[in-house]
Amino acid sequence: SGEELPSTDIITLTRHVLSDQFRAGAVATGDLTLLLTAIQTTSKFIATNVRKARLINLVGLAGETNVQGEEQKKLDVLSNDIMINSLRASGKTAVLVSEELEEAVIIEDKYKGNYCVVFDPLDGSSNIDAGVNIGTIFGIYRIKPGSKGTIEDVLRPGSEMVAAGYTMYGSSANLVLTTGNGVNGYTLDAALGEFILTHPDIRIPPRGKIYSFNEGNAMYFHPPVVNYLNSLKFPPSGKSPYSARYIGSMVADVHRTLLYGGIFGYPDDKKSKSGKLRLLYEAFPMAFLTEQAGGLATTGTKRILDIVPTSIHQRCPVFLGSRDDVQDVLKFYKGGG
Ligand code: AHG
Ligand code: MN
Ligand code: MN
Ligand code: MN
Numbered sequence: 207s208g209e210e211l212p213s214t215d216i217i218t219l220t221r222h223v224l225s226d227q228f229r230a231g232a233v234a235t236g237d238l239t240l241l242l243t244a245i246q247t248t249s250k251f252i253a254t255n256v257r258k259a260r261l262i263n264l265v266g267l268a269g270e271t272n273v274q275g276e277e278q279k280k281l282d283v284l285s286n287d288i289m290i291n292s293l294r295a296s297g298k299t300a301v302l303v304s305e306e307l308e309e310a311v312i313i314e315d316k317y318k319g320n321y322c323v324v325f326d327p328l329d330g331s332s333n334i335d336a337g338v339n340i341g342t343i344f345g346i347y348r349i350k351p352g353s354k355g356t357i358e359d360v361l362r363p364g365s366e367m368v369a370a371g372y373t374m375y376g377s378s379a380n381l382v383l384t385t386g387n388g389v390n391g392y393t394l395d396a397a398l399g400e401f402i403l404t405h406p407d408i409r410i411p412p413r414g415k416i417y418s419f420n421e422g423n424a425m426y427f428h429p430p431v432v433n434y435l436n437s438l439k440f441p442p443s444g445k446s447p448y449s450a451r452y453i454g455s456m457v458a459d460v461h462r463t464l465l466y467g468g469i470f471g472y473p474d475d476k477k478s479k480s481g482k483l484r485l486l487y488e489a490f491p492m493a494f495l496t497e498q499a500g501g502l503a504t505t506g507t508k509r510i511l512d513i514v515p516t517s518i519h520q521r522c523p524v525f526l527g528s529r530d531d532v533q534d535v536l537k538f539y540k541g542g543g
Contacts, residue, residue: 219246219381219392219401226387237298238369238385241321241346244296246401248289249342249373249381252328253394255284256340256375265335273308273519274484281334282306285327285342293323300355303518305487310357310518321368322347322359324487324518329372330455339376341457345491346370360518364490364511372491374457382408382461384498389464405465410501413530414467417448418459426475429543430506434535456483460492460526464499469527469535473506481523485515489522502532506539 217225223239259265259281268278286306293299294311298319302311305326313319323346330340346369349359371383379394381401391405417438424432438448448468453459456470463470474481483489493503493510503510503526513522525535 216400217403219383219403222390222392222403223383223385226385237320238346241293241296241298241319241323242369242383244292244298245323245344245371246381248285248292249379249401250394250399251288251292252281252285252342253373253375253379255281255288256334259334260337272306274305276331278306279328279331279334281340282328282331289323289325289327289342299323300349300353301357301359303360303486305484305519308519310360312355318355320349322349322355324360324490326484326487329457329488330453333453333455338455339374339453339458339461340455341372341374341461343372343457343487343491344370345487345494357518360486361515363514364485364493367490367494370491370494372457372460372495374461376458376461380405380461382464382495384495386498389495389499408464408499410464410496410499411467411528412500414463414469414528415446415448416451416462416466416468417531418450418452418463418468418470420452420454420472421450423475423477426477427473428475430535430538430541431471431473431475433543434538437534437538456488456492460496463527464495464501467528467531469525469531471525471535472523473525474523478521480521482521483524485510485513485520485522486518489524492524493526496526500529501527502529504532504536506535 264280268280268283270278286304294317297317300318301322303324326343345367348368369385373381382391389408392401393404395402459470472481472483489510496503505523
């Protein structure tokens with residue numbers, strides 16, 4: 207029983223995406239692979255800044271307010287700049303939408319490519335200064351045939367995205383990706399500077415034991431949400447109540463939901479008429495990943511990926527996670543509460 211030698215055949219994210227293309231027999235142009243390489247680089251660059259933030263005066267406010275009326279943190283602004291620069295320079299993008307920029311960025315002809323990237327450069331801003339997990343979320347569309355790249359190329363349902371993912375900056379940096387063929391997770395090996403396949407074919411359990419809502423908003427919640435949450439906390443006798451976990455970084459809450467199962471929700475309520483999370487660069491990518499992992503993602507009344515956006519920063523209610531758990535919420539909505 208000899209000890210196993212370390213593997214000499216590691217699967218990097220780039221290798222894995224390429225092998226997917228070989229398997230699909232696609233006449234791959236390699237453009238999407240190169241775009242994903244650019245995104246990987248931004249995640250590595252942001253990850254190293256997150257790690258050093260406290261040491262290099264990167265905590266705290268930047269002094270400006272974004273289009274959502276949120277005070278920008280220094281890391282929000284830095285991460286946005288890193289992504290805009292890298293995505294433009296990749297030569298593979300035509301339209302960029304960022305949480306931190308009011309208008310979409312239309313890439314000039316010199317650098318124009320065939321993809322549009324919508325992104326939340328730094329998700330979980332409120333957690334930065336406490337050193338709690340934060341992340342980056344992205345979704346990718348291919349421009350419509352014949353288009354030169356306009357806002358219309360991103361005002362499309364999430365079901366038309368060709369890829370989506372997030373990187374979570376936690377105890378390690380984890381990039382979780384779908385290109386429409388399941389979900390895979392990669393962990394950054396900082397010494398190699400490569401994302402290595404560590405979570406092949408992530409499948410969300412059909413039912414979980416955890417619910418993840420900001421219940422501090424309970425006084426504003428609508429009856430279906432209140433009654434659903436009560437059903438988790440006060441189950442019929444003999445059954446155990448659910449555990450509560452809420453980090454306040456969508457990336458971290460969704461990451462845990464994908465791996466452990468359960469439900470994450472940010473509903474619309476009496477105060478936030480469309481909820482809080484942004485459709486294009488928060489709800490769509492996470493809904494795409496969740497469905498690809500075998501779960502469901504709904505507003506309570508509609509499949510998230512079917513929504514046709516009318517503006518780039520619009521918000522949408524979100525319930526996502528294990529199939530059976532999300533179906534339970536839907537029952538409360540259908541029953542009128
Ligand atoms: P961002 O930091 O990109 O603005 O996103 C914050 C979002 C999301 O990460 C999280 O799920 C949610 O806001 C938390 O909101 P509350 O603080 O209202 O719970
Ligand atoms: Mn924000
Ligand atoms: Mn966010
Ligand atoms: Mn953000």
